[in-house]
Amino acid sequence: MRPKIRLVLLFLSFAILLGTFLIIYTSSKVWDYDFWWHLATGRYIVETGSLPDSDPFTLVNNLKENQHVKNPLGMQFNLKQYWLAQVLFYKVYNSFGDAGMMILRGIMLLSMVVVVLASLIRQKVGYFIIFPLLFCVHMNNFYYFGERPVLFTLLFSVVAFYLLEGYKLRPGRVIFALIPLMLLWANMHGGFILGIILIGTYLVGETINYFLKKGALEKRELIILHIAGGIAIAVSALNPNGFTGFLAISHQYTSMFQAGVQEYFSPFVLYKNKTSSVNWSYIAMLVVFPIVFLLRNRKMDITHLLLLGGLAYMSITALRYVVFYVTISAMVLGVELQLVVDEYSRKYDSLRSRLESVFIVLICLSSLLYSVAYLKPGSVVFGKAVRFSVPEDAADFIEKHNIKGNIFNDMAYGGYLSWRFYPDRMIFYDSRALNYTVMTEYQWIVTSVESVQNPKLPEGKEPLWSRLLDHYKIDLMLLNTRDAFGSLHPIIFSLIKSDEWVPVFYDGISVLFVRDKENNQELIDKYRIDEENIYNMLIATFSDIAMNNTSNPYFMVSLGDIFYNMQSYADALQAYEYADKRLPGHAGVAEKISAAKRNLAD
Secondary structure, eight states: OOHHHHHHHHHHHHHHHHHHHHHHHHHSOBOOTTHHHHHHHHHHHHHHSSOOSSOSSBSSTTSGGGOOOSOHHHHHHHHHTTHHHHHHHHHHHHHHHHHHHHHHHHHHHHHHHHHHHHHHHHTTOOHHHHHHHHHHHHHHHTTOOOOSTHHHHHHHHHHHHHHHHHHHHSOSGGGGGHHHHHHHHHTTOTTHHHHHHHHHHHHHHHHHHHHTTOOSOOHHHHHHHHHHHHHHHHHTTOSTTTTHHHHHTSHHHHHHHHTTOGGGSOHHHHHHHTSSOOOHHHHHHHHHHHHHHHHTTTOOOHHHHHHHHHHHHHHHHOGGGHHHHHHHHHHHHHHHHHHHHHHHSGGGHHHHHHHHHHHHHHHHHHHHHHHHHHOOTTOOOOSBOTTTTOOHHHHHHHHHTTOOSEEEEOGGGHHHHHHHHTTTSOBSOOTTOOOHHHHHHHHHHHTTOOOSSOSSOOTTOOOHHHHHHHHTTEEEEEEESSOTTSOOOHHHHHHHHOSSEEEEEEOSSEEEEEEOSGGGHHHHHHHOOOHHHHHHHHHHHHHHHHHHOSSOTHHHHHHHHHHHHTTOHHHHHHHHHHHHHHSTTOHHHHHHHHHHHHHHHO
């Protein structure tokens, strides 16, 4: 194949591929739960001209009784650290709506892929290595479509790597671009700490390389790297929280807040429990790392080794770091793989040249086939994920009927309700997790805890969850029908059975209860959902989800719980047994099976 034809085919292949990636990244509707409180905060900053010192959105966080905050640094971190990204999000959304955010998200994710591609091309990595690595990065991005400030960390981390690695190849003044990058990054997202880790790793790694005489940098070049890196790290302190962000996210302060948050679990725990699909791109990159290390006969660049070792460890301990390992490792392992190929293929140059044409044709066909699968009319529809994660219909119902009173809301829905109702209505709680006391009380309520002191509620004693709702004068309860793992909140069963609460709205993703009191009587008379119907609606919802998600056992467990609370013990047992097939040996499922069998026997 002629060189010009080869270049044209490669250019077209990667152009088609990147265009398809952009369409995919843009096609997902606005869905992220956290996006809405970022948006609400951005609006608050623009309208008031100041950063919030205390929580402006929640009803209970600012009550005197809840002022003992166990992590004040963490509260300030969440209130102020993302301010610039939040303002940008608000400006974009206010001007262009859902379409603006979807396009912005798509551009940022594609930009990250382009930087990875540029880094590999600059290092003269072969296209037969680039192509699968680019696909790994792309497939990994499927797990990070959320509209959050973390998008800036995803992009800035690969830009920082590009600058640092570029300096090793060709030392020059471009390394000082790290300084404005870190200043911007530190005011966009708390993940700027990853930038500090990247810079620190290069400073340590290249210093070791210099003294071992294995590095490419001369003494003067190494000094310039230390100066530029040191200044970049120093200017990152010019953000509302300075370097206290390190303390705010340390394990000592955050462990209490991370217990139920999925992204802080090890990905392998989630894979084992089948609450998250296996990220095969990540698994592949984890496996390739030690293989490349062995093939390189332990000649792997020390800086690369330190970087990948640290990121691999971080990714194994928490799901949220997986994306950073995959993107950085793609750029590092691409270079190291090319060195392996160069070393082992010298004696097979003639065979290699003959295979090049085959590889180019395969890449071209693969790009076309992948694009054809996604480039369909109507593949991009702008809007919110109303039937997935955005309780727009429930908020419309509350607004339309002007339902009064304090609201208890699902944590995931707090951000959207703040965006919709602030300052006219305050929420109960949201996913910022600012206050440990309130977070604990929230968990007591949604899990329907009757007592924390007695294994069984004493006779004549009102359940704790009910006392808390009375204490905060809650008259509305808007709940997500399932949590992050697929489980139905136990409080829903308690409310259905309670004489004080009436379900008046259900749309599959949310259920709204109002307190049975005089000022709600007209609403109740018109929209009451009786007990049998609300159970049937829940059954329909979880049956559909369980059939479409055949691995997660908790959807089947929730379905069993619905039947159990209806006293349909045979159906409950069947659902629990299906869950046991999906996750054999789970103690909680085994207990539920035993309870259903006991009730059937009685």
